[in-house]
Amino acid sequence: MRFETNIRYDFIKNRGKFFYTSLALTIIGILSLIFFQLNLGVDFKAGTNMDVSTETAVTKAEVDGILNDTGFSHAQATIGGDNNRITIRFDNVLEQSDTKKVEDALTAKFGEVSTEVHVVSPEMAQELGIKTIWAILIASLGIMLYVMIRFEWRFALAANISILYDSFFVIAMFSIFRLEVDLPFIAAVLTTLGYSINDKIVIFDRVRENMRFSSIKNESQLAELVNASIWQTMARNLYTVLTVVLITLCIFFLGSPSIKLFSLALLIGLVSGAYSTVAIAGPLWFVFKRKQKVKPKAAKTTAP
Known part of the structure; x- marks a missing residue:
């Protein structure tokens, strides 16, 4: 089985590099949150x-x-x-x-x-923090349910791990560089979830389509299918992300100072989403799928 696609880089073969790099960044982010926490703005503290x-x-x-x-x-x-x-x-x-x-x-x-004076009481700050956590959890759960209904649980699990990584990466960067976290930042994180899942659905849809017209007999053929699906959708994903990145850069450099951190958070999320789509989501689905046991086909019986 060969796909008429120029596979310039083998993402599946090199998946270990991406997994370990992402894991290392996640650990650094967790340590930063433990020792330095977030630089909360007035929206989240009194x-x-x-x-x-x-x-x-x-x-x-x-x-x-x-x-x-x-x-x-x-x-x-x-x-x-x-x-x-x-x-x-x-x-x-x-x-x-x-x-x-x-x-x-x-x-x-x-x-x-x-x-203009804006006052946030301790009770209001706590309520905003709780609602923010619920908003991210509900959005992630809704996305996972949607992918499960449209595709299957392996796609949903791979997609959700990837988009949660994207959200956490934005939060970790703001913690490491001590950037202020306010309500526009939360809006940027939720926007990141939307753009990120869009990229992943594009690739997963191509994987499902290729699976429908291919006969997968072994692990190497499955790896080739995923690599081909990634490269078949690479141009579309890059054009979509670059278009939004250019607009975000214009907002960051030319916009009001009050939305600079919003545009910066969105920019980090877009770059992370593009990375996780090809380096985490696709390879993760491959890892889950290759462990699936293929049921043997029932033997045909001939009429006497």
Whole structure:
């Protein structure tokens, strides 16, 4: 059995390299989460966030000086827009008098300002964290059920392991590099799940189609089938991912600072999804499938 496909690289033969590399990255991510945890934003821990718009350009040094003078030296300030938008994050819930104190100091320095204050209580932060975990679990379970219904349990298991790896990889990268985790980050993780499963279904659909018109007699033929299916869909998957990656890069470099981390998380997830599709999902299905016992065909009986 030969497929009319140029197999440029044998993903099945080299599956061990990908499995061990992915396992090593997963272990590093787990260790990072244990020792460093996540740099949670104000959405997931109690605190206060102030968004201030000014009529004149400001510098971070000027804002930090005002925070020091008002007794909030531990607050974190970032400058966005055309240097006229200030975001200040406080790690504790401020009273209205405290926010008014900061606002008055900014007004005295930069003139008239427009201020929006967002407060997250400890109860709200805990509730958001729990709902986020449930959202990811329900999305993963729904995807697994869909793949099981459309294909079979081996496809579903391989797909779910792969997309969970993609989600965890994004989380691990944010933990390792101490990037802030907020609600847009969760939206990026869930978006990653959608794009990732789309790539895997494309390959699995081609595997199923090739299985339908092939007679698999041994493990080497099964490996050739999976490799051929990967390369037959490689161009389509690459074009899809590259299109979204280009848009994401434009958002990251040209978009508002408030969505930079969202676009970065989505970018990491897209790259991981493209990798796991060809290096984890397909080879994993091969590992599960090759262990399946082929039932012998019933002997034909001839009429006397």
